[in-house]
Amino acid sequence: MRAAALYIAVQLAAYGLDIGTFVLLVDVFAIGPLWANICAKAVAGGFAFFSHRHVTFRSAASESVSGQALRYVLLLFANSLASSAMLALFMRVMPSPVIAKVIADIILIAASFTLSKAVVFRGTRPGQGN
Secondary structure, eight states, X not given: OHHHHHHHHHHHHHHHHHHXXXXXXXXXXXXXXXXXXXXXXXXXXXXXXXXXXXIISOOTTTSOXXXXXXXXXXXXXXXXXXXXXXXXXXXXXXXXXXXXXXXXXXXXXXXXXXXXXXXXXXXXXXXXXX
């Protein structure tokens, strides 16, 4: 339960970076929503990886950073693709790309937590991250 609460707290901060970067790229730099979404996910993902590694799952000493980073990048890539696909679908029925992005990302939160815990930070020491 503790890991889920920490995960949500870190994800809220990361999501601030994600949505902030998205809005900046779309509204200020006129980048298309799908490319902006991928860029925003990369910015937020870097922050989230290190925060989850050291705060949420406390796995810094249990496994090398390179193995976890590779799995996290692959998960982030899959998440970005899924989010972008949903974003494209939702933008067909919603006038605001920001609202469409928020809805798509909310849908992916539970899957992202489950996969982060089971696949990326699987070397967490017993008793931590639960």
